[in-house]
Amino acid sequence: MIQGSKADFPFFAEHLQEGRPVVYLDNAATTQKPYPVIDAVRRYLTESVANPHRGAYQLSGEATSRYEAARSRVAAFLNATSSDTVVFTKNATDSLNLVAESYGRRHVGEGDEIIISIAEHHSNLLPWQRLAQENGALLKYVYLDETGMFDMEQFRQALTDRTKIVAVTQVSNVTGIEFPVAEIVRASHDAGAVVVVDAAQSAPHIPIDVQALGADFLAFSGHKLYGPDGAGVLYGATCLLQDMPPISVGGGIVEEVTERTVRYMDPPLRFEAGTPNVEAAVGLHAALDYVDAVGFSRIRRQEQELTGYLVRTLQAIPGVSLYGGTEGVARHGVVSFNVGSVHPHDVATILDSQGVAIRAGHHCAQPLLNFLGIRFCCRASLSFMNTKEDIDALSDAIISVGRWFDGSA
Numbered sequence: 001m002i003q004g005s006k007a008d009f010p011f012f013a014e015h016l017q018e019g020r021p022v023v024y025l026d027n028a029a030t031t032q033k034p035y036p037v038i039d040a041v042r043r044y045l046t047e048s049v050a051n052p053h054r055g056a057y058q059l060s061g062e063a064t065s066r067y068e069a070a071r072s073r074v075a076a077f078l079n080a081t082s083s084d085t086v087v088f089t090k091n092a093t094d095s096l097n098l099v100a101e102s103y104g105r106r107h108v109g110e111g112d113e114i115i116i117s118i119a120e121h122h123s124n125l126l127p128w129q130r131l132a133q134e135n136g137a138l139l140k141y142v143y144l145d146e147t148g149m150f151d152m153e154q155f156r157q158a159l160t161d162r163t164k165i166v167a168v169t170q171v172s173n174v175t176g177i178e179f180p181v182a183e184i185v186r187a188s189h190d191a192g193a194v195v196v197v198d199a200a201q202s203a204p205h206i207p208i209d210v211q212a213l214g215a216d217f218l219a220f221s222g223h224k225l226y227g228p229d230g231a232g233v234l235y236g237a238t239c240l241l242q243d244m245p246p247i248s249v250g251g252g253i254v255e256e257v258t259e260r261t262v263r264y265m266d267p268p269l270r271f272e273a274g275t276p277n278v279e280a281a282v283g284l285h286a287a288l289d290y291v292d293a294v295g296f297s298r299i300r301r302q303e304q305e306l307t308g309y310l311v312r313t314l315q316a317i318p319g320v321s322l323y324g325g326t327e328g329v330a331r332h333g334v335v336s337f338n339v340g341s342v343h344p345h346d347v348a349t350i351l352d353s354q355g356v357a358i359r360a361g362h363h364c365a366q367p368l369l370n371f372l373g374i375r376f377c378c379r380a381s382l383s384f385m386n387t388k389e390d391i392d393a394l395s396d397a398i399i400s401v402g403r404w405f406d407g408s409a
């Protein structure tokens with residue numbers, strides 16, 4: 001029976017620190033796994049392991065069915081028109097690299113332009129930086145306004161008829177702020193550019209409808225959405241995927257090979273060379289069912305309430321600075337901050353000693369941190385299953401940081 005709370009996650013019962021469950025506030029990095037996901041993976045591993053798409057025997061057919069059912073489930077989750085638009089990858093990073101290396105290399109040339117935002121995670125920055133450098137294209141950045149929001153005006157001015165690709169995150173992994181992706185897509189399409197959406201931080205928090213967004217490509221990671229590691233997704237519009245060569249080549253992706261030639265299968269299998277990660281796909285399927293059973297309206301309600309409480313709690317602690325704007329912007333569960341001049345790694349270590357897990361560092365977004373005028377920061381990131389008591393524990397632990405440094409701890 002699904003509770004939509006920590007009771008669904010065995011981690012909190014089994015991983016105790018000094019007799020207490022860990023206060024886990026690093027959900028943007030990865031999420032804990034609920035029972036239905038663990039059970040689905042265990043069932044697959046104990047009942048029906050076989051190599052899919054290969055054997056003529058019944059067990060292989062069953063593995064194929066489970067793998068392809070997961071693909072259909074992802075398509076439904078994204079409101080995609082067909083499961084052929086869903087490519088399984090290792091993670092969002094792998095998905096974004098696939099677009100850059102396959103679509104990008106073919107369609108971006110000398111003098112063309114790629115636009116990204118300054119808020120991109122390195123996984124949606126480095127593939128474009130490398131492509132631009134190697135193909136002689138110009139990489140343009142759109143910066144943020146004073147509220148931490150993607151600057152639409154600046155973006156419209158940056159778009160030209162040489163813009164071939166616009167790649168943006170839907171939700172920042174540093175500020176949690178949601179960018180106006182549907183509007184970005186409309187403006188990009190008017191200029192003839194293709195849009196790649198990094199949904200790694202949005203998919204766990206808001207329903208995604210690729211048709212309503214109009215996205216050409218969209219990437220996310222199952223492990224940030226209560227699924228297992230190794231279940232990445234790339235959605236791609238059929239007409240674009242059809243025209244893309246595979247990057248990784250080998251078994252399982254060909255119609256015919258001769259000594260000198262190859263004819264590849266249609267997408268999505270064309271992009272999935274080698275034995276696929278069936279247990280990850282099966283786990284992702286269960287994770288999407290779990291999320292639907294909890295329901296996005298409840299997830300959003302709980303996360304919005306918790307995010308507001310987190311922001312207010314941190315603002316009330318003397319010496320704590322928050323990054324990325326706090327007023328008038330949609331913010332999904334992620335809040336970055338510093339505690340006076342204490343190094344974020346020291347903050348995270350002191351918090352850890354009190355059973356509170358947060359992230360500290362540059363969060364794979366160094367250009368954004370540079371734009372914000374900092375090198376490192378702490379980040380607390382929520383899931384719907386966190387509680388106000390978790391945030392109170394975070395607050396108590398942060399207050400104790402001052403005592404460590406004035407010697408009274």
Ligand SMILES: Cc1ncc(COP(=O)(O)O)c(C=O)c1O
Nearest residue numbers: 091092093121123173200201221
């Ligand atoms: C916005 C964003 N994009 C991409 C990624 C990369 O995800 P993964 O490491 O699962 O490939 C992350 C991971 O934190 C992220 O936050």
